[in-house]
Amino acid sequence: MDILSASILDLGPLQQIERASFDADRWPLLDLMAALTFSDVVRLKAVVDGHMVGFIAGDQRASKGLSWIATIAVLPQFRQQGIGRALLEACEAKLMTPRVRLCVRTDNASAIRLYEQTGYQRVDMWYHYYKDRADAMVMEKIRGL
Ligand SMILES: CC(C)(COP(=O)(O)OP(=O)(O)OC[C@H]1O[C@@H](n2cnc3c(N)ncnc32)[C@H](O)[C@@H]1OP(=O)(O)O)[C@@H](O)C(=O)NCCC(=O)NCCS
Structure with a gap:
């Protein structure tokens, strides 16, 4: 497995990963294109x-000393093999801010376990954040840079 930089050329496979990974919370095409093109975004793919x-x-929001993990997903048949963790750690290594945050559905046990295992702690709750009114937990990791 390789972790490589992603680009707009990866839009098709990214759409497949999104479709396989998210239901109502799936990002629209424009958001996926933004994730693959905007500056200040670290974008990596597992191959x-x-x-x-x-x-x-x-x-990355450098002025606030804070980055957000905007999305992470692995195709179902490749989960539970360490790929999600490898992607997260590789992304963190490229982010230049002392704090990294993410938000996760409170019913997404496998993602929460991965984040806890890699040093994230709950710092906030966004109630009814998702389309189906599920709650989001905001988690943060503070690194010594
Ligand atoms: C969350 C997600 C990205 C995790 O990806 P993943 O590749 O399965 O993550 P990892 O394999 O690194 O870690 C997950 C589990 O695999 C285990 N694992 C890691 N390496 C392993 C290996 N070599 N063999 C067996 N299991 C392993 C981890 O210990 C962890 O186990 P646990 O959940 O029982 O504690 C994935 O489940 C996913 O795409 N979900 C849908 C999208 C989503 O919810 N994204 C998060 C939105 S906030």
């Missing part, structure tokens, strides 16, 4: 046998 199987985008 197995030449195929993109996972993606992460980290949005």
Whole structure:
């Protein structure tokens, strides 16, 4: 498995990963294109046998000393093999801010476990944040840079 920079050329595979990974919370096409093109976004893909199987985008807000993991997803058949963790750690290594945040559905146990294992702690709750009114937990990791 390789972790490589992603670009707009990865839009098709990214759409497939999104479709396989999210239901109502799936990003619209324009948001995916933004994640693949905007400056200040760290965008990485996990590649197995030449195929993109996972993606992460980290949005840097340098003036606030804070980055947000905007999205992370791995194709279902490639989960539980350490790819999500590898993507997260590779993205964090490229982010230049001392704090990294993300938000996650409170019912997304596997994602929350991954974040806890990698040092994120709950700092806030956004109630009824998602389209189906599910709550979001905001988690943060503070690194010594
Ligand atoms: C969240 C997500 C990205 C995690 O990706 P993943 O590749 O499965 O993550 P990892 O494999 O690194 O870690 C997940 C689990 O695999 C385990 N694992 C890691 N390496 C492993 C290995 N070599 N063999 C077996 N299990 C392993 C981890 O310990 C962890 O186990 P646990 O959940 O039982 O504690 C993935 O589940 C996903 O795409 N979900 C849908 C989209 C989503 O919800 N994104 C998050 C939005 S906030």
